[in-house]
Each structure stands twice: as structure tokens, then as C-alpha cells.
Amino acid sequence: HMTQRIAVIPGDGIGTEVMPEGLRVLEAAATRFGLDLDFESFDWGCGHYLREGRMMPADWKERIGGHDAILFGAVGAPDRVPDHIAIWDSIITIRREFDQYVNLRPARLMPGVPSPLANRRPGDIDFLVVRENTEGEYSSLGGRMFPGTEREFVIQESVFTRTGVDRVLRFAFELAARRPGRHLTAATKSNGISITMPYWDERLQAIAGEYPEVAWDKFHIDILCAHLVQHPDRFDVIVASNLFGDILSDLDPACTGTIGIAPSANLNPERRYPSLFEPVHGSAPDIAGRGIANPVGQIWSAALMLQHLGRDVSVWQDAADAVLRAIEAVLAEGPRTPDMGGTARTADMGRAIASHVAQAR
Numbered sequence: 001h002m003t004q005r006i007a008v009i010p011g012d013g014i015g016t017e018v019m020p021e022g023l024r025v026l027e028a029a030a031t032r033f034g035l036d037l038d039f040e041s042f043d044w045g046c047g048h049y050l051r052e053g054r055m056m057p058a059d060w061k062e063r064i065g066g067h068d069a070i071l072f073g074a075v076g077a078p079d080r081v082p083d084h085i086a087i088w089d090s091i092i093t094i095r096r097e098f099d100q101y102v103n104l105r106p107a108r109l110m111p112g113v114p115s116p117l118a119n120r121r122p123g124d125i126d127f128l129v130v131r132e133n134t135e136g137e138y139s140s141l142g143g144r145m146f147p148g149t150e151r152e153f154v155i156q157e158s159v160f161t162r163t164g165v166d167r168v169l170r171f172a173f174e175l176a177a178r179r180p181g182r183h184l185t186a187a188t189k190s191n192g193i194s195i196t197m198p199y200w201d202e203r204l205q206a207i208a209g210e211y212p213e214v215a216w217d218k219f220h221i222d223i224l225c226a227h228l229v230q231h232p233d234r235f236d237v238i239v240a241s242n243l244f245g246d247i248l249s250d251l252d253p254a255c256t257g258t259i260g261i262a263p264s265a266n267l268n269p270e271r272r273y274p275s276l277f278e279p280v281h282g283s284a285p286d287i288a289g290r291g292i293a294n295p296v297g298q299i300w301s302a303a304l305m306l307q308h309l310g311r312d313v314s315v316w317q318d319a320a321d322a323v324l325r326a327i328e329a330v331l332a333e334g335p336r337t338p339d340m341g342g343t344a345r346t347a348d349m350g351r352a353i354a355s356h357v358a359q360a361r
């Protein structure tokens with residue numbers, strides 16, 4: 001019997017409103033499929049910062065490092081805590097310390113969710129963005145010289161390590177090899193960024209050689225953005241560096257409807273550290289406290305967690321599939337929260353999804 005210990009960090013704002021729905025659906029899945037999930041909750045976030053002067057306790061790594069996964073809500077209270085502190089001292093620290101070098105974001109056009117792209121139907125858009133999550137353009141190497149003078153200048157270096165590039169490319173090819181489309185697209189910009197991006201392309205070519213069964217292509221990031229809007233149906237797995245992946249992964253939820261349903265996984269594929277699952281959205285202070293946040297991003301992230309925890313054990317994959325089918329059913333038939341044009345509350349949508357999971361065959 002496989003007990004999986006989950007560290008639950010609801011965070012701030014609507015994080016604390018969508019998390020109970022994520023847990024409600026996980027509990028329904030655990031009951032229906034006989035999974036053994038053990039939840040432990042941590043009240044880390046901006047409230048913790050205002051009380052203790054830090055977003056997480058000093059021994060946070062020991063407190064959650066032994067768990068099998070982390071389910072995260074959202075952090076941020078921009079009127080009380082500066083955003084760079086709220087984000088860097090929590091979610092970004094966890095991603096880096098736990099070497100979660102893959103940021104995985106599925107984009108799928110779901111029934112009942114109108115796309116801003118004309119004539120696109122459910123099933124037309126179904127791709128995954130694999131973003132490198134630990135190096136690349138987001139480095140702290142650099143500085144400002146001669147501040148405040150005419151000679152002032154700033155430099156920020158990009159860092160692409162062979163290990164870092166190869167492991168994220170390999171992860172993406174492995175993923176593509178297991179999907180029916182068996183297709184991979186890489187983002188690049190080797191026509192403009194003339195040292196790091198040709199290196200990225202070179203490693204891409206090398207790793208691609210290990211996966212003859214996967215068809216692949218590459219596009220410069222600018223034209224790739226245009227293709228994603230004009231032909232989103234052509235994509236299957238997209239792999240990108242930290243900066244380009246960041247841009248692409250905000251473009252997808254825009255193509256597929258509302259940010260309220262978009263999920264993400266921050267993975268340490270070797271399982272040396274726990275992986276972290278969180279909705280793409282933030283703490284949404286504009287609607288927090290009203291009980292109207294869409295819980296689907298959180299619930300879909302919980303489904304990604306089941307997929308990861310279950311490895312190849314079929315009952316865990318069945319549970320994850322049941323959650324996804326339940327999400328699809330409720331998006332199609334309601335109830336729906338106001339961001340989707342409905343009048344339902346967060347808990348109405350969570351209960352409806354949980355009850356579909358409880359009845360899953």
C-alpha cells in the first residue's frame with residue numbers, strides 16, 4: 001500500500017478559497033479509487049510574513065522536504081507585502097531549492113470555455129509547454145555600473161549549462177514519445193541571440209538523435225507566438241528556455257479561455273525532491289474574499305499531481321483521468337463561476353466536480 005504524503009500550502013487571497021476545492025476533489029478520488037493520501041497543511045504566505053518577517057519558516061526545507069508532493073495555492077498581498085518578496089521568498093525559492101527544473105503547463109481547449117480564437121472547438125487545441133525552470137535568462141549574474149551617472153549601464157548574463165539544457169530537452173522528448181502525436185517543437189532565437197541560442201539548437205539536435213520516433217521542428221520565439229495564435233492545432237509538446245517558456249505559458253491560457261482553469265506542475269523528475277503543483281493564476285486580490293474564484297486551475301493541478309505520484313500505476317492514472325473527465329463535464333454543463341459567465345460560487349463548482357469523480361466508472 002502506497003501512502004503519499006502531501007504538503008498543502010494554500011497561501012493568500014483566492015489561494016485559500018480554491019485549495020479546499022482541490023482537497024475535496026482529491027478526497028473524492030481517494031475514496032473512489034482506494035488511494036492513500038495524507039495531507040499536512042502549512043499556513044505560509046503573506047500572513048506569515050506580517051507576523052514573523054518571512055514568508056516561510058527558516059526550517060521550511062526540513063518541514064516539507066520529506067513529503068511526496070506539494071500542492072500550492074497562490075501567494076501575494078500586493079497592498080501589504082512587496083510582490084518580489086512574496087514571490088521570491090516562497091514559490092521561487094521552493095522551485096530552485098527543490099531543483100524543479102521542468103515547469104509543465106498543459107493547454108487544452110475545454111468544452112464550455114469559449115476561445116478568443118475564431119472557429120476553434122474543444123479538441124482542436126491540446127498541447128503542453130515544457131519550460132526550463134532553473135537557469136537560462138533568469139540568472140542573477142550581472143550588475144549596474146556607475147549608477148546615476150551618464151556612464152551608467154546594466155548587464156545581466158544568461159546561463160545555459162549542458163546538464164541543464166540536456167535534461168529539460170530529454171524530458172520534453174520523453175513526454176512527446178509517450179503522446180499519440182509524437183511531435184516536439186522547440187522555441188529558439190538563434191538568429192538574434194548568437195551564442196546561447198545556437199548552443200540550445202546544437203543540444204536540441206543532439207538529444208533529438210536519441211528519439212528517432214519523435215518528429216520535431218523549431219521556430220524562433222517571435223514567429224512561434226504568431227503560429228500559436230494562427231494554428232494552435234499544429235502543436236503537441238513545446239519546449240523552451242526559461243524566458244521563452246514564461247512567455248509561451250501565459251499565451252496558452254489566453255488562447256484557451258480563462259486563466260482561472262490553467263494548471264501547472266513544477267517537476268523534479270528524478271524525485272530527489274518533492275514536485276510542486278499549482279494553478280497558473282495568482283491570489284487575485286480583486287475578487288478575494290467573495291467565494292467566486294474558479295477552482296478548476298487548482299483542481300486540474302491536483303490531477304497533474306495524481307499523474308506524477310502514481311508513476312505508471314494504473315489506478316492512480318485512472319483517478320487522474322476521472323478528475324479530468326469530471327472537470328470537462330462541469331465546464332460543459334455547469335455550474336460555472338462568474339469568470340465563465342455563470343453565477344455559481346467556488347464551492348458549488350468544486351462540489352459538482354467532486355460528485356462526478358465519486359461516480360466515475
Ligand code: NAD
Nearest residue numbers: 074075076077078083260281282283284286287293294339
Ligand atoms: P492574478 O492571476 O491573481 O489575477 C489576474 C486576473 O485574473 C484578476 O482579474 C483575477 O480576478 C482573475 N483571476 C485569477 N484567477 C482567477 C480565478 N481562479 N477565478 C476567477 N478569476 C481569476 O494575477 P495578478 O492580479 O497579476 O496578481 C495578484 C497577486 O498574485 C500578486 O501579488 C502577484 O504577485 C501574485 N501572483 C502569484 C502567483 C503565484 O503564487 N504563483 C502567480 C501570479 C501572481
Ligand code: MN
Nearest residue numbers: 246247249250
Ligand atoms: Mn509568467
